[in-house]
Amino acid sequence: MKYKTIYFCLLFGCFQYYGSAQVKIGNNPQDINAGSLLELESTTKSLVLTRVTSIEMQAMQPPAGAIVYNTDENCVFFYNSTQWVSLCIIGANYQVINNEDGTYTFVNDESVGAPVVVNTAPNGENGSVIFSDAAGQLTENNSNLYWDNTDTSLGIRTNTPSSTLEVKGSLATDIRFVAGSSIGLSRENHTIIVNGTGLSTLFLPKASSATGRIYIIKRSPEVDISVFGGYFNERNARTTEIPDDKFILWLQSNGFTWEQIN
Numbered sequence: 001m002k003y004k005t006i007y008f009c010l011l012f013g014c015f016q017y018y019g020s021a022q023v024k025i026g027n028n029p030q031d032i033n034a035g036s037l038l039e040l041e042s043t044t045k046s047l048v049l050t051r052v053t054s055i056e057m058q059a060m061q062p063p064a065g066a067i068v069y070n071t072d073e074n075c076v077f078f079y080n081s082t083q084w085v086s087l088c089i090i091g092a093n094y095q096v097i098n099n100e101d102g103t104y105t106f107v108n109d110e111s112v113g114a115p116v117v118v119n120t121a122p123n124g125e126n127g128s129v130i131f132s133d134a135a136g137q138l139t140e141n142n143s144n145l146y147w148d149n150t151d152t153s154l155g156i157r158t159n160t161p162s163s164t165l166e167v168k169g170s171l172a173t174d175i176r177f178v179a180g181s182s183i184g185l186s187r188e189n190h191t192i193i194v195n196g197t198g199l200s201t202l203f204l205p206k207a208s209s210a211t212g213r214i215y216i217i218k219r220s221p222e223v224d225i226s227v228f229g230g231y232f233n234e235r236n237a238r239t240t241e242i243p244d245d246k247f248i249l250w251l252q253s254n255g256f257t258w259e260q261i262n
Contacts, residue, residue, distance in 0.1 A: 049076065057084055074098060127159060191216040199224045204231075204251070204258055211255035218248045227251075231258035 024032040026042040033039060040047055049069040052060075057070055057077060064081035075088040075097075088097065097105045124130050128140040129147050146159035155161030157168035174189055179196040184203040187210070194200055194217065202217065202225055204210075219225050219242065230240040231251055238257075242249055250262035 129154075185215055187213070189215065192218070194219040194223050194225060196220070197222040199226060201226045201228055203228045205253075207253040207257050208255060210253040212253060214250065214252045214261070216248070216250050217242070221247070227258075229258075231260060233260045234262075 022032050022036060022039075024030075024036075024039045024041070026040050026045065028041055031041075049067060051069045051071050054070060054072040057068055060066070060068075060079075062079050064079055066079040068077055068084075069075075070077050070084075070086075073086065073088070075086050077084045077086055079085075099105055124140045125142060127142050127146045127148060129145045130138050130140055131145070133139045142159050144157050146155040146161065147153075148155070148161055151161070153161040153164050153166065155166050155168075158166055173191060175191040175193070176189070177193045177195055179194065180200060181198070182201050182203065183192070183194065185192070186205065192215070194202075200219075200223055204215070204227065205213075217225070224244075225242045227240050227242065230238045233239050248262065249260060251258045252261045253259075
């Protein structure tokens with residue numbers, strides 16, 4: 001018995017060794033629960049598990065119940081007799097990985113579906129529009145991008161928008177040169193400059209599918225333009241022609257027809 005006590009003191013430091021094979025390491029070695037085989041107690045020290053990489057862990061062939069700390073996954077794994085299983089689990093089939101950037105990735109252990117990243121970063125200030133910066137981190141800039149939830153309005157380069165959308169600065173829209181006898185407009189167009197000679201037919205989208213959309217059409221003097229399906233001109237009369245003395249035409253859909261608005 002004397003030799004066994006010395007042997008365990010050399011391995012673990014001072015503890016109480018009982019004939020019933022109970023071991024207490026750390027503080028208060030004389031106090032051990034009757035149901036404990038091995039008991040640790042300390043307020044300043046911790047139990048450090050075997051630390052291994054994923055490759056090293058998979059190379060092991062331990063008995064069921066073995067546990068290690070995987071340094072690649074930053075997580076404790078246990079061996080269930082057939083495979084290593086992460087203890088960073090929610091439910092039976094999902095693993096949670098701390099990305100160390102305020103987000104966590106939930107991964108299905110059966111590889112069903114794509115990983116889901118959940119942001120746990122603090123909420124922004126009132127009016128914040130959260131976006132990713134150049135480093136991919138979530139951030140805000142209320143002085144230049146502001147959402148007024150009371151009036152449901154958005155301000156760009158202002159935090160006091162007075163309209164549904166207020167932009168303190170320039171605004172760019174699509175503009176392109178076109179030519180030909182048949183010209184079709186889509187949601188990608190805004191301003192078109194029609195060049196060439198002769199007659200061009202302009203095909204607009206259905207007004208019902210483009211409510212509120214505005215097109216600006218400018219033509220050269222050598223081009224005559226016919227609008228397929230027609231529009232209501234400034235006198236509220238339906239026409240299919242752009243008058244000879246009209247070189248710029250603004251059209252907007254009211255949801256039912258196209259209206260001239262200039």
